[in-house]
Amino acid sequence: MAKSPWQRIENNAIxxxxxxxxxxxxxxxxxxxxxxxxxxxxxxxWLRRRARRLHHG
Structure with a gap:
């Protein structure tokens, strides 16, 4: 007898x-x-950011 998909899921979950x-x-x-x-x-x-800001004006 073939099991339904739901029975297979139920069996595996238990x-x-x-x-x-x-x-x-x-x-x-x-x-x-x-x-x-x-x-x-x-x-x-922060030093890199400050240098970039000073350099670019």
Whole structure:
């Protein structure tokens, strides 16, 4: 006897096993971006913008 599509869906939903996610490991201290690093990037960005503004008038 052929199952209807609905019966197939119902059967799969009942016996579906949830996937286990791998636990997220905390990053190593060397992988963490420090505030001074981000401050340096922001500073260089603003200096570039200021130079462009002064140059173009």
């Amino acid at each position: 016996f579906r096993v949830p996937h286990r996610k791998k636990p997220i490991k905390p990053p190593e201290p060397t992988q963490l971006k420090t505030f001074s690093y981000t401050a340096m990037l922001t500073d260089s960005m």
